[in-house]
Amino acid sequence: MxxxxxxxxxxxxxxxxxxxxxxxxxxxxxxxxxxxxxxxxxxxxxxNKSFKNHDRLGQLYHHVTFGEEILTINDVPAPIGEALKNNYAEFEDAAMASWPREHIVAYNNETKLSKTGLFVEPQFVSMFSIQMTDGTAALTDIHSILLSRTLAASLFDDSPVGKMIKFDNRDLLVVTGVFEDFPTNSEFADIKMLLPLGYYFTISDTNRKALNNWESYAFQCFVLLKNETLFDQVEPKIKHVLYEKASNDGKSIKPQGIIFPMKKWHLYxxxxxxxxxxxxxxxxxxxxxxxxxxxxxxxxxxxxxxxxxxxxxxxxxxxxxxxxxxxxxxxxxxxxxxxxxxxxxxxxxxxxxxxxxxxxxxxxxxxxxxxxxxxxxxxxxxxxxxxxxxxxxxxxxxxxxxxxxxxxxxxxxxxxxxxALPRKVMVIFQFTTSIVLIISTMVVFLQIQHAKDRPVGFDRKGILHIAIRTDELAKANYNSLRNEFLSSGAVENMAMSDFPITGGMAAVASLTWEVKDPALRPLVALNSCSHDFPKTNGFQFVEGRDFSREFSADSSAVIINEMAAKLISAKNVIGKKLSFNGREREIIGVIKDQIRWTPFTKQSPHVYFVSYASSAYITIRLNAQVGTHEALQKIESVIKKFDAGALFEYKFQDEDYARLFNSEERIGKLATVFAILTIFISCLGIFGLATFAASQRTKEIGIRKVLGASVFNLWRMLSADFMRLVGVAILLGAPLAYYLATQWLEQYEYRVEISWLIFVVTSILVVLITLFTVSYQTLKAALANPMNSLRTE
Structure with missing residues (x-):
């Protein structure tokens, strides 16, 4: 059967x-x-479900208060991991880690690669059930290193265990093991090497001081609970750990600890x-x-x-x-x-x-x-x-x-x-869905463009930055390096800073000024830089002046943005004093607000100050008269002159800024594809119905033509039914799309207004698409010889 x-x-x-x-x-x-x-x-x-203990793993976060704003951060001081593990029975283990950063690794001074590494405590490997493919997971020796399988294959032809590699062109580390690459759908997908956190504290005095410093929020803390059900029980107990250890300045931001489960890291x-x-x-x-x-x-x-x-x-x-x-x-x-x-x-x-x-x-x-x-x-x-x-x-x-x-x-x-009523209802449903998707997609792209049109407060074209990853480059004399760049003819200007203009910044809540309300604890972003940083990046001054070597006092000066200026005084702030990090500095200039975080949110007060003590990035403005390829070759030769072991890796400022839109643009492109497919499927269905309707009314069309009906009249008659359905879909879809788009835009503090033009354009577009879809069959029926249709039975 x-x-x-x-x-x-x-x-x-x-x-x-x-x-x-x-x-x-x-x-x-x-x-x-x-x-x-x-x-x-x-x-x-x-x-993150590839980790065996994913349901028991978590990370330490803190709610911190800056004025009326509560931020949730996962930056913590180094000593907190040991405090949690030793004082609370709910934790099976805890491991501190640095933040991921790219490092240079080389074998026999031949193969040099730049890959992302993470400094971790030894127990990190067992906590995250990392699978070893060769050697052991031991990270007890501070001069050891674990490589991912793909990185090991790129550096060595055979087993790398026991061999030495040069790390960041400074120290030789022994490879003790090779681990299976982290899955692509995990938090550590980019990590290609694991190093002892103990080694991190030997790299510099700054790192060494962070080891026992409860004020240095520069690390991550991962915890493994004995039982999944303990998350809610342990959180009240560790809520005030950081607050109790903090100084008065640290207490002023009211840190409250929470344990954020791994199963929520990505989606929540x-x-x-x-x-x-x-x-x-x-x-x-x-x-x-x-x-x-x-x-x-x-x-x-x-x-x-x-x-x-x-x-x-x-x-x-x-x-x-x-x-x-x-x-x-x-x-x-x-x-x-x-x-x-x-x-x-x-x-x-x-x-x-x-x-x-x-x-x-x-x-x-x-x-x-x-x-x-x-x-x-x-x-x-x-x-x-x-x-x-x-x-x-x-x-x-x-x-x-x-x-x-x-x-x-x-x-x-x-x-x-x-x-035919159910069919009409379903056609209306199809086109209502299509209209909602089309309007929503338009709103996504308008929101992206709205953010892109936002004034950024600095130049982006023809500027690149280079991360300083080796000791030789970090210790290079700034003036000598700058003169080499300028004399190459490829560089118009050059500066150094702790952070690039398109990167993050340090933050401080202890900044003070005259007549400041002691209860006010605003979050202020800081960036130390050389004298040439504002000019190299094209800062736009509203008041005052730029840093200048002609004024020796500028070594204790600051440049602030408009938000910081409004925070300090409603009147002229030039000449006023700021104090932070135990030092008083004078405001010499005010610049326009800059986009430093995601362009879809409000920004924060910024402060720039001169310091040559340590810098992490070189910023270069290219000479517009020199071709980019030629300029990059000359810049690389200068870098190699000061550090032959450095890899020449750079990021153009405009491309780095564009990455801030990656998530929204990806969503917009996906929504566009789905909207196009939705309207195509809807049109495919209405094309089939138009074909059937035309075949069902063959005799009627023939009689109407014999009685004098024009092709236009017949086309209008056959298309009218479908256009009425599309009209109903527009009336239903437009309000629904407006509601959904409004709800989606609520997540952004800086958002576009939804214009009525979006609905008009969408309506016209859907009507035209529908007419184009049904017109082939309706015109074909209207143009047919009426004698053929009248002869059929």
Missing amino acids: FKNYFTIGWRNIIRTKGYSFINICGLAIGMTVAILIGLWVFDELNY GVFKDGINVGGQIKFVWMFGIIGIFVLLLACINFTNLSTARSEKRSKEVGVRKVMGSARNQLVAQFLSESLLMVTISFLWALAMAAFSLPWFNTLADKKMAIPWRDPNFILISLAFIMITGFLAGSYPALYLSSFSPVKVLKGTFKTSRFA
């Missing part, structure tokens, strides 16, 4: 190639989107005013819902075309019922045909998903793969086919099996005038 069902189903597919293609193509596209989104959602939900990593407000999880929900809706739209196409063509199969139903077929058998037949078509669509969708996955990975910044051999994937695929087949075929099966055999065989069967 089932063989008979599938045989008839296959014959129906072959006999009605056009409708079958529309159905299979629509379903395949919907399934492809669902598969890709499903892989993305699965990857996101399994973030956003805090606002000390409250966890979610994070990446909102995109998981958003794209998951989009995937379901796109698949649903494809199923709607199948349902619409199947029910629209009901009269074509009414006689078949009548004959089968007369021959003794029960309704449940007819339902099974039509569901079997649906299942056959869905299976063909799924196989096509798998091929399209496999073909488009590399492109999708690039767009989504992922490294996903289809798990062909995973039994769970096979079971999910079978369930997916069955569910989709039921969704697509259940209504047509129930509808077709309900026909009365007497009316059908007597030729008196006519579909009810209300039979």
